[in-house]
Amino acid sequence: MRQSQLFTKTRREAPSDEVSKNAQLLIRAGYIHKEMAGVYSYLPLGLKVLNKIENIIRKEMDKIGREILMPSLSLQDPWKQTGRLDTVDVLMRTVGANELSLAKSDVSYVLNYSHEEIVTPIAQDHRQSYKDFPFALYQIQTKFRNEARAKSGILRGREFRMKDLYSFHCDEEDLLAYYEKAKESYRAVFDGVGIGKDTFITLASGGDFTTGFSHEFQTVCEAGEDTIYLDRANNIAYNKEVVTEENAKKLSVDFDSMEQVKACEVGNIFPLNIKFSKAFNYTYKNEKGEDQLVYMGCYGIGPSRVMGIIVEKLSDDKGLVWPKSVAPFAAHIVSLGDSEEVKKEAEELYSTLVAQGVAVLWDDTDRRAGEKFADSDLLGLPLRVVVSEKTLAAGAYECVERASGTTTQKTQSELTDYLAHA
RNA sequence: CGGGCUGUAGUAUACCGGUAGUACGCAUGCAUGGGGUGCAUGUAGACCGGGUUCGAUUCCCGGCAGCCCGACCA
Numbered sequence: 001m002r003q004s005q006l007f008t009k010t011r012r013e014a015p016s017d018e019v020s021k022n023a024q025l026l027i028r029a030g031y032i033h034k035e036m037a038g039v040y041s042y043l044p045l046g047l048k049v050l051n052k053i054e055n056i057i058r059k060e061m062d063k064i065g066r067e068i069l070m071p072s073l074s075l076q077d078p079w080k081q082t083g084r085l086d087t088v089d090v091l092m093r094t095v096g097a098n099e100l101s102l103a104k105s106d107v108s109y110v111l112n113y114s115h116e117e118i119v120t121p122i123a124q125d126h127r128q129s130y131k132d133f134p135f136a137l138y139q140i141q142t143k144f145r146n147e148a149r150a151k152s153g154i155l156r157g158r159e160f161r162m163k164d165l166y167s168f169h170c171d172e173e174d175l176l177a178y179y180e181k182a183k184e185s186y187r188a189v190f191d192g193v194g195i196g197k198d199t200f201i202t203l204a205s206g207g208d209f210t211t212g213f214s215h216e217f218q219t220v221c222e223a224g225e226d227t228i229y230l231d232r233a234n235n236i237a238y239n240k241e242v243v244t245e246e247n248a249k250k251l252s253v254d255f256d257s258m259e260q261v262k263a264c265e266v267g268n269i270f271p272l273n274i275k276f277s278k279a280f281n282y283t284y285k286n287e288k289g290e291d292q293l294v295y296m297g298c299y300g301i302g303p304s305r306v307m308g309i310i311v312e313k314l315s316d317d318k319g320l321v322w323p324k325s326v327a328p329f330a331a332h333i334v335s336l337g338d339s340e341e342v343k344k345e346a347e348e349l350y351s352t353l354v355a356q357g358v359a360v361l362w363d364d365t366d367r368r369a370g371e372k373f374a375d376s377d378l379l380g381l382p383l384r385v386v387v388s389e390k391t392l393a394a395g396a397y398e399c400v401e402r403a404s405g406t407t408t409q410k411t412q413s414e415l416t417d418y419l420a421h422a
Numbered sequence: 423c424g425g426g427c428u429g430u431a432g433u434a435u436a437c438c439g440g441u442a443g444u445a446c447g448c449a450u451g452c453a454u455g456g457g458g459u460g461c462a463u464g465u466a467g468a469c470c471g472g473g474u475u476c477g478a479u480u481c482c483c484g485g486c487a488g489c490c491c492g493a494c495c496a
Contacts, residue, residue, distance in 0.1 A: 009447090010458095011432095011433065011434095011446085011447080012433085012434085012446065012447090012458065013433060013434050013446075014433090014434090015433070015434085015488095016428090016433090016434070016435085016488095016489090017428090017429095017487095017488050017489055018488095018489085019489065019490075036487085036488090037487085037488065037489085088495095089423095089494070089495080090494080090495065114496070145495080147494085147495075148423055148493080148494060148495085149423090149490095149491095149492090149493090149494080149495095151489085151490085156495085164496095204496090206496080214496070216496090225495090265496090268496055269496095270496065298496080300496065336455075336456060337455060337456085338455075367455095367458090368454080368455055368456085368457085368458075368459060369455065369456040369457065370455095370456075370457035370458055370459075371457080371458045371459090372456090372457085372458090373456075373457045373458085374457065374458045375458080377457090386456085388456070389456095390456075
């Protein structure tokens with residue numbers, strides 16, 4: 001698209017109330033707008049990135065489950081059955097569809113917190129025979145948690161995006177087999193969005209969900225809230241919360257020899273076993289016609305948090321740096337000066353790329369070179385293509401990779417070729 | 423939820439017990455055109471409530487909001 005048509009503008013300074021790198025850069029570059037503590041609107045550029053991340057997740061999830069959409073405001077009855085109305089502090093509760101309340105006493109509705117209570121009856125409604133198993137359902141939706149302290153920009157909001165996947169099995173063995181498949185899918189997701197090599201499966205306490213360990217996907221990042229003990233040789237990590245002498249024995253590991261690093265939890269998977277099926281008395285008939293409790297697993301990824309982590313990890317002092325897979329545009333054409341030849345050339349290049357289906361942003365504004373470059377750096381698109389009198393004379397565009405800073409000269413056919421393979 | 427800090431144009435900030443200055447932005451014009459260019463003109467502001475005071479944006483109290491530390495957190 002033409003930058004002159006872009007809704008947002010960049011700004012030089014970040015708001016003084018934002019300290020986190022991700023919020024500062026995303027706001028300066030016009031990707032998000034802050035509504036209140038822990039709540040951000042996603043502007044056109046930010047929404048593009050978020051959608052790309054979610055589509056990468058969708059692509060992997062579709063291989064192992066079916067997408068559905070569950071309500072974000074739900075009646076309390078299912079929640080009564082699991083007792084979580086009383087145990088979860090960050091629930092946003094309402095007394096009616098339009099009356100918000102945080103009091104535990106007068107609850108009629110619960111705002112989307114997590115969906116075990118919703119998905120279990122849905123599954124129960126359609127699948128009661130052993131022949132129907134296994135299966136898995138997932139959704140991507142906005143979630144609400146009444147965090148006592150929202151922080152770190154989009155890393156920990158009170159409203160955020162979340163994908164949750166739920167799997168249903170006849171027995172524990174099948175659940176665990178699927179659990180391993182889910183791990184592989186998760187790896188593919190994090191590889192896909194460009195943070196795979198710094199993301200480690202991490203043993204964590206299961207919290208309310210399981211008596212054993214759950215598995216977190218932790219991305220090494222200074223902005224993270226967790227500390228993990230990293231065993232790089234074995235490509236596994238341990239959340240500090242499970243680092244005890246007892247666990248060292250149980251797992252036969254030596255925590256002292258491991259590297260301690262800050263990390264951010266970008267995904268988490270749990271073997272729920274029969275916790276929720278028991279609460280809802282969700283059983284299936286086996287071959288002998290006997291009722292058996294269903295085994296469940298749940299698997300979460302926060303796309304908005306993933307977006308924040310990408311910013312935290314990859315951006316530099318000049319601005320954002322997006323991996324090609326999630327960038328809002330593949331290339332940024334920057335035309336300089338006001339010569340008619342340059343304008344014509346840029347227009348022609350832009351039309352050609354658009355016709356080829358390349359997502360390209362063209363800075364067609366009448367601004368000075370310095371401002372355009374600074375803007376371009378801030379926006380963080382993977383490739384900058386400069387069109388100017390210089391490049392016309394040279395017969396090739398000046399192409400700069402945002403991530404590496406590598407500059408090359410490319411003719412139009414070389415450029416289209418490059419973008420086709422990017 | 424405890425503790426701390428902070429609320430001044432759209433943004434970033436300064437000063438002040440006698441109602442505010444700068445920069446960016448925005449608007450207009452001229453110049454300029456490869457790293458947020460220069461000049462000129464214009465635009466726009468004290469979170470809310472109460473108290474002290476002749477007078478409060480400034481001091482005090484309360485509220486609200488934001489940030490940070492901790493607690494919490496699938």
